[in-house]
Amino acid sequence: MHEYSIVQSLYDAVMVNAGGRGAGTVQEVRVRIGELSGVDVGLLDTAWRTFRVRTPCEAADMFVEVVPASWECPACRCAAPRTGIRRCRTCGGPLHLAQGDEILLDQIVMEVP
Amino acid sequence: MCDSCGCGDTQLVPLEVQQRILSDNDRTAAHNRHHFSERALLAINVMGSPGAGKTAILEATATALEGRRLIGALAGDLATENDANRLKAAGIRATSITTGSACHLDAGMVHHALHHGPWSDLDYLFIENVGNLVCPAVYDLGQAANVVVLAVTEGEDKPLKYPVMFRKADLVLISKVDLLPHLPDISIDRIVASLQQVMPEPDYIAVSARTGQGITQWVRWLNEQEARVAPAHYNDTTGRAHV
Numbered sequence: 640m641h642e643y644s645i646v647q648s649l650y651d652a653v654m655v656n657a658g659g660r661g662a663g664t665v666q667e668v669r670v671r672i673g674e675l676s677g678v679d680v681g682l683l684d685t686a687w688r689t690f691r692v693r694t695p696c697e698a699a700d701m702f703v704e705v706v707p708a709s710w711e712c713p714a715c716r717c718a719a720p721r722t723g724i725r726r727c728r729t730c731g732g733p734l735h736l737a738q739g740d741e742i743l744l745d746q747i748v749m750e751v752p
Numbered sequence: 753m754c755d756s757c758g759c760g761d762t763q764l765v766p767l768e769v770q771q772r773i774l775s776d777n778d779r780t781a782a783h784n785r786h787h788f789s790e791r792a793l794l795a796i797n798v799m800g801s802p803g804a805g806k807t808a809i810l811e812a813t814a815t816a817l818e819g820r821r822l823i824g825a826l827a828g829d830l831a832t833e834n835d836a837n838r839l840k841a842a843g844i845r846a847t848s849i850t851t852g853s854a855c856h857l858d859a860g861m862v863h864h865a866l867h868h869g870p871w872s873d874l875d876y877l878f879i880e881n882v883g884n885l886v887c888p889a890v891y892d893l894g895q896a897a898n899v900v901v902l903a904v905t906e907g908e909d910k911p912l913k914y915p916v917m918f919r920k921a922d923l924v925l926i927s928k929v930d931l932l933p934h935l936p937d938i939s940i941d942r943i944v945a946s947l948q949q950v951m952p953e954p955d956y957i958a959v960s961a962r963t964g965q966g967i968t969q970w971v972r973w974l975n976e977q978e979a980r981v982a983p984a985h986y987n988d989t990t991g992r993a994h995v
Contacts, residue, residue, distance in 0.1 A: 641856055641887035649773045656769050666764055670773070677890040677916040725952040733952030736919070742890070744769045750762045 642682040645742065646690045652744050653696060662749035665699040669748075673741040674708040699747075708739030777891055780859035784894025787866070788877070794974065794981050795877045797893050799917060800901035801910075802883030805927035807835045808961035809901060809970070810878055811842040816967045819843075821875040821974075826865050828857045828882045835880060845874065856887035859894055876974065885914040896980045897922040904928050904938050911946040918950045923957065923973060930960040 649670065657665050668687070672678050680703050687701045710719040712727035713735045719727065725734045772778060788795045798806050810825060817823065824845040827835040831850060839846035847869045849861050862879060871877060879895060881888040900921040902910055905928060911918040918924065926943055940958055947954040957973065959966030 641890055644854070644856075644858070645773055645890075648776060651776070652769070652771055652773060656767060656771075660765070660767060662765075663762060675916055675919065677886060722949065724948045725950065726948075735952070740916075742773045744771050744773050746766055746768050748764055748766045751765050752762055 640682065641677075642679060642686045643690070645678060645683065646686040649687070649744060650690055650694070650696065653699075653747055656744075657695070657747060657749045660749065660751060662751050663695070664750045665696045665747055666750055667702065667746075667748035668696065668699050668744070669702045669704070669746040671704045671706055671741045671743040671745050673706045673739040675736065675739040676742045678742055680705060704745070706738055706741050709737045710734040711737045774891070777859045780863055781892035781894040784859055784863055784866070785896075786894075788894060788896070789981055791872050791874075792978075792981050793871070793874055793877055794897075794977055795879060795893070795895045796974070796977075797879045797881060797888075797895035797898045798901065799881045799885070799888045799898065799921075800883065800927075801885050801903070801906060804883070804901040804903045804906065805961055806880050806883070806901045807838055809925060809927060809959060809967075810839055810844065810880065812959075812961040812964065812967050813878075813971065813974075814839075814842040814844050816964070816971050822873060823876040823878065824869075824871055824874040825878040825880055826857075826862060827880045828861070830854070830882065839880075844878075845869070845871075851882055855882055855884050856891055857881050857893060858891045862893045875978075885910070885917045889914075889917040889920050897977055899923045899925060901925045901927050902943070904932055904935060904940075904943070908938060908942040909946055911943070911950050915950040918947060921951065921955075923955045924951075925966075925970065926956055926958045928960060928962075929958045929965060930963045 653665055653668055672680055684701055691697050712732055714732045715727055715729045717729060719734050800806050825839045826847055826849055828849045828851055829835055833848040836846040836848035847865055849865050879893055898921050900917060902924055957966045957969050959970055
């Protein structure tokens with residue numbers, strides 16, 4: 640249940656960014672979560688709905704873009720299948736996770752005077 | 753709000769942020785790493801399920817090192833100081849981090865613990881994370897390497913069920929191998945086959961804290977990691993790092 644801890648950090652990041660622009664309230668929060676980030680999107684949403692109550696983010700829904708994991712060979716630059724041994728089928732070298740471990744705050748939509 | 757022209761109306765404004773949500777933790781981890789590097793201290797994040805044998809392996813490590821390295825440990829647990837007490841009895845300078853309900857250690861907890869105990873003369877610092885194969889993998893603590901302890905009793909497909917944890921491991925210690933004669937359905941080869949499906953470069957050692965099997969190899973691996981923190985300043989004559 641580290642999702643509550645992540646939401647605490649998310650809320651802090653949102654408030655720093657919104658506060659810096661003189662925002663009154665936050666209306667939307669958009670995040671990007673990788674399939675192999677170790678974050679459960681459902682739990683993250685539940686944690687956000689719990690956390691935002693009686694804060695300037697109370698009306699802000701969280702929109703999550705889930706990034707699928709994709710692997711590639713850094714030597715051959717070829718894409719690799721999602722499952723199976725994590726070695727390149729062409730050269731035998733170790734694969735690299737090209738995407739799928741993101742835990743990012745992408746965008747906020749805020750109400751400003 | 754003005755009825756004539758709308759002046760004073762609020763407006764909705766999008767703001768592109770593109771920021772890692774755990775950037776505060778990452779900054780603290782970088783700060784910890786800087787301290788470790790300054791002191792040529794090898795910090796290892798030891799992770800694994802509850803009961804995988806993390807504490808027992810650290811006890812065996814202290815015995816095998818025979819005082820050749822000064823070692824310390826931060827023992828993360830939800831409750832009790834049992835692990836820290838066991839490590840102290842084994843000659844390790846151990847401090848407990850009692851997390852309450854938190855299922856993992858973060859960089860701030862490690863930093864706070866370091867401020868409350870002498871550590872700067874240590875050669876190795878083991879950060880024994882909370883027993884959990886999910887949450888600890890998400891947080892950088894400032895360590896030089898991640899070690900995951902996987903007991904043979906946990907099942908051969910554990911790496912497939914917890915790919916995030918095992919993908920981040922620099923080394924997997926397959927523990928309790930002295931029990932293999934009693935576990936006819938478990939094979940090390942099948943555990944390694946699972947590791948190969950989640951780790952591009954699986955590195956593992958089969959160990960038993962009870963019999964000592966593999967502990968010499970594990971200590972050798974630790975010695976090799978010293979180059980990660982003090983490549984230019986390591987003194988081979990004394991076997992002690994200095995800056």
